[in-house]
Amino acid sequence: MKYDIHTHNIKAGKNSILANSTMFDDCQPFSIGVHPWELNEVQTDQIDIFSHVNDDFCLAIGEIGLDRIKGPSLTLQTDRFCQQIALSEEHKLPVIIHCVRAFEELIQLKRMLKPAQPWIVHGFEKTAYLNKLLENGFYISVGHRVLTNEKLQGILHKIPLERLFLETDESSITIEVIYDHVAQLIHLPVNQLEKQIETNIKRVFPKWKIG
Numbered sequence: 423m424k425y426d427i428h429t430h431n432i433k434a435g436k437n438s439i440l441a442n443s444t445m446f447d448d449c450q451p452f453s454i455g456v457h458p459w460e461l462n463e464v465q466t467d468q469i470d471i472f473s474h475v476n477d478d479f480c481l482a483i484g485e486i487g488l489d490r491i492k493g494p495s496l497t498l499q500t501d502r503f504c505q506q507i508a509l510s511e512e513h514k515l516p517v518i519i520h521c522v523r524a525f526e527e528l529i530q531l532k533r534m535l536k537p538a539q540p541w542i543v544h545g546f547e548k549t550a551y552l553n554k555l556l557e558n559g560f561y562i563s564v565g566h567r568v569l570t571n572e573k574l575q576g577i578l579h580k581i582p583l584e585r586l587f588l589e590t591d592e593s594s595i596t597i598e599v600i601y602d603h604v605a606q607l608i609h610l611p612v613n614q615l616e617k618q619i620e621t622n623i624k625r626v627f628p629k630w631k632i633g
């Protein structure tokens with residue numbers, strides 16, 4: 423089975439985690455959180471969504487994060503990020519992270535907060551930070567950019583398989599295509615890649631009823 427740990431497609435289905443969900447129906451796995459771009463608007467709504475943190479299908483906090491290009495000040499973003507990290511620790515949920523030009527700050531925060539829950543950098547493409555992220559225990563989720571970003575293609579094999587996830591995010595490219603592409607690039611049969619990611623999911627997303 424091919425799992426998608428981060429999508430915004432509301433028709434995603436049970437093998438995908440619907441990001442920043444505001445619809446909480448019966449069998450759609452989801453993650454909840456306030457995206458850094460939305461921080462100004464949703465202070466009150468936050469309370470509403472977080473009442474779903476204990477739902478059976480709430481598998482993670484996310485996407486949350488830091489964005490130097492878009493959204494309110496990095497100070498406000500950091501503050502809200504830390505609040506949501508506290509929720510992740512309290513409810514034992516992994517975190518799916520959006521990070522744009524703030525990797526130093528993100529890594530510093532992880533060193534400072536020493537979270538017990540896994541932190542996953544989603545939509546990874548900043549290859550220059552790969553080693554530093556791995557050294558600091560981050561998981562890496564790779565999406566559609568792997569089809570076009572040659573630098574990313576070139577360092578894929580350096581991501582330990584047990585730290586890898588795959589996602590579609592906002593792309594219309596299917597998760598099947600992303601699995602096939604990654605498998606080819608790291609010279610692994612796609613069924614082995616599927617098995618590995620399934621193992622990772624069982625470890626990192628223990629609430630996900632898979633297999």
Ligand SMILES: [Zn+2]
Nearest residue numbers: 441485591592
């Ligand atoms: Zn996203």
